[in-house]
Amino acid sequence: MELDVKINKQSHLPLYRQISDAIKLSITEGRLSMGFRLPPMRLLARQLAVNRNTVASAYEELIADGLIDSHVGRGTYVTEAPRDGDLLQSADAAPAKMPWEGLFAKSFDGPAVATLQDLFQVGTMEGYISFAGSYPADASLPIAEFRNCINHALRRYGRSLLKYGATSGFAPFQQFLAERMNKAGMTVQPENVLVTNGSQQALSLVAHLLLDPHDAVIVENPTYSGAISVFSSLQAKLVGMPVDGHGMEVADLEQAVARAKPKLIYCTPNYQNPTSGTMSLARRRRLLEISRRYQVPILEDDYGGELRFAGETLPSIKALDRAEQVIYMSTLSKSLIPGIRLGWVAGPVDLIGRLIAVKQMDDFSTSPLLQAAAFEFCRRRYFKIHLEKTRRLYQRRCDRMLDALARYFPKGSVWNRPTGGMFIWVWLPESVNSDAVFLEAKKLGVLFSRGNLFFIDGRGQNQMRLSFTTATEAEIEKGVRILGRIIQAFLKKSKQPRYFSTGESLPLV
Numbered sequence: 001m002e003l004d005v006k007i008n009k010q011s012h013l014p015l016y017r018q019i020s021d022a023i024k025l026s027i028t029e030g031r032l033s034m035g036f037r038l039p040p041m042r043l044l045a046r047q048l049a050v051n052r053n054t055v056a057s058a059y060e061e062l063i064a065d066g067l068i069d070s071h072v073g074r075g076t077y078v079t080e081a082p083r084d085g086d087l088l089q090s091a092d093a094a095p096a097k098m099p100w101e102g103l104f105a106k107s108f109d110g111p112a113v114a115t116l117q118d119l120f121q122v123g124t125m126e127g128y129i130s131f132a133g134s135y136p137a138d139a140s141l142p143i144a145e146f147r148n149c150i151n152h153a154l155r156r157y158g159r160s161l162l163k164y165g166a167t168s169g170f171a172p173f174q175q176f177l178a179e180r181m182n183k184a185g186m187t188v189q190p191e192n193v194l195v196t197n198g199s200q201q202a203l204s205l206v207a208h209l210l211l212d213p214h215d216a217v218i219v220e221n222p223t224y225s226g227a228i229s230v231f232s233s234l235q236a237k238l239v240g241m242p243v244d245g246h247g248m249e250v251a252d253l254e255q256a257v258a259r260a261k262p263k264l265i266y267c268t269p270n271y272q273n274p275t276s277g278t279m280s281l282a283r284r285r286r287l288l289e290i291s292r293r294y295q296v297p298i299l300e301d302d303y304g305g306e307l308r309f310a311g312e313t314l315p316s317i318k319a320l321d322r323a324e325q326v327i328y329m330s331t332l333s334k335s336l337i338p339g340i341r342l343g344w345v346a347g348p349v350d351l352i353g354r355l356i357a358v359k360q361m362d363d364f365s366t367s368p369l370l371q372a373a374a375f376e377f378c379r380r381r382y383f384k385i386h387l388e389k390t391r392r393l394y395q396r397r398c399d400r401m402l403d404a405l406a407r408y409f410p411k412g413s414v415w416n417r418p419t420g421g422m423f424i425w426v427w428l429p430e431s432v433n434s435d436a437v438f439l440e441a442k443k444l445g446v447l448f449s450r451g452n453l454f455f456i457d458g459r460g461q462n463q464m465r466l467s468f469t470t471a472t473e474a475e476i477e478k479g480v481r482i483l484g485r486i487i488q489a490f491l492k493k494s495k496q497p498r499y500f501s502t503g504e505s506l507p508l509v
Contacts, residue, residue: 271421
C-alpha cells in the first residue's frame with residue numbers, strides 16, 4: 001500500500017481539503033486498509049511542498065471523521081473503514097471547528113512573513129536578559145514629562161483630540177516634522193508629510209502602493225527583518241546587495257538594477273539594521289545617481305539618525321535628493337517612546353496623496369491625542385534634553401558591551417564598533433551555529449537575535465545581533481559572559497552536535 005496524494009495549488013479548494021479528500025477517497029475505496037501508517041506531518045508537508053499546519057488541518061479533519069487516529073509516540077494510523085452512514089454527522093454532534101490554517105492567503109504562509117511577529121514576541125519577553133529587542137531603555141522613558149504634555153494638549157485643544165483626526169496627521173505635528181527635516185537639509189513642506197502608526201506602517205503603505213506580485217526590490221543583505229516580511233507578503237522578488245562597515249556596497253548596484261529592473265530600492269543608511277554600519281557620503285551619492293539614471297525610487301529608512309553618539313553627522317539621502325526620487329521614513333519609537341507608535345513618511349505631494357488613500361483603507365488616522373502630546377513634547381526642551389540623555393546612556397551601554405565582548409568572546413569572533421544606533425553585529429567562528437547558541441542561551445535566561453533572520457538567502461548562521469539599549473550595564477556584563485561561555489563550549493567540541501533531535505521548537509529569533 002502506498003499513499004497517493006496530489007494537490008493543485010491553483011485550485012480554489014483549500015489545500016488541506018485537497019489532502020484530506022484524497023486520503024479519505026483512498027480509505028473508502030479500500031486502497032488504504034486499517035492499520036496503514038500515514039507519513040508524519042512534517043514529512044508529508046515536505047513531499048507536497050506545503051506548510052506543516054496545512055497537513056495538520058487535513059489530519060484533524062480525518063480524525064474528526066473517524067477515519068484515522070493519532071497517538072503521540074506511535075504515529076497516525078487508518079482506523080476501520082467506515083460503513084455507510086458513518087460519515088454523516090448526528091444531529092446533536094458538536095460541529096467541527098473551522099480549519100483556519102487552510103484558509104490563509106498563500107502570500108501570508110511562510111517563514112519570512114512570520115519572522116517579524118516572532119521577533120517582536122521574543123524581544124518583549126519578560127524575565128530574561130534581552131539583547132533581542134530594538135527598543136529604548138526603560139530608564140530613558142520620560143513618563144512624567146509625557147504625562148504633562150498629554151494634559152497640556154487636552155487643555156489646549158480640547159475634545160478635538162478625542163475625535164477622528166485628519167488621515168495626513170495632526171497639522172501642528174506635521175509642521176514640526178517638516179521644520180525638523182528642513183533643518184537637516186531636506187526640502188519638505190507639511191503637505192509632504194504623512195503621519196503613520198510607527199515606521200512599520202509607513203513601510204507597509206509604501207510597499208502596498210508601489211509593488212505588484214513578482215516586482216523586484218533591491219535590499220541590503222542582511223536587512224531589517226520587518227522589511228523582508230512586508231515585501232515577502234506582497235510576493236516581491238528580493239534582490240540583495242552586500243553590506244559592510246560603510247553600508248550598502250554599491251560597486252555592483254548598477255548591474256543589479258539593470259538586470260532586475262526593480263520597482264524600489266530599500267536601504268537604512270544610518271546605523272543599518274542589523275549591522276549598524278553607516279553608509280558613506282560617496283555611496284549615498286552613487287546610490288542617488290543610479291536611482292536617477294534608472295528611474296527607481298529609494299525608500300530611505302532613517303529609524304535611528306537621532307541616536308548618533310560619536311562620529312560625523314552625514315546628510316540623509318533625502319537631503320541630497322533634488323529630483324524627488326527619495327521617499328523618507330522615520331519614527332519616534334527608537335528615540336522617544338515606542339508605545340505611542342508614531343512614525344512618518346515624507347515624499348512628493350502626489351505620492352503622499354496616494355499613500356493617504358491607502359492609509360484610509362487601513363486605519364483612517366493616527367491618534368490625534370498622541371500626536372498632539374508628542375508635538376508638545378518636541379516643541380519644548382523636553383525632546384532635546386531627552387535625546388542628549390538617551391545618547392549618553394546608549395554610549396555607556398555600548399561601551400560596556402564592547403568591553404564585555406572583548407573579555408568573554410573567543411578568538412575568531414569579530415564585531416563592529418557602532419557610532420550610534422542600537423546594535424552590535426557579531427561574526428562568530430565558522431564552526432559555531434547561532435541557532436544552537438540561542439537554544440542554550442535561552443535556557444540560561446539570555447536572548448539575542450540570530451543572524452540568519454536578517455538575510456534573504458538563509459546565510460548568517462554564525463552571526464548574531466546584540467542590542468545594547470534595553471539591558472542594564474550589570475545585565476550586559478552577565479549576559480555577554482553567559483554567551484561567551486556557551487560559545488567557548490561549542491568550540492571545544494570536536495564536531496557540531498545535533499541540537500534539535502529532542503524535538504524542541506526553535507523560535508524565529
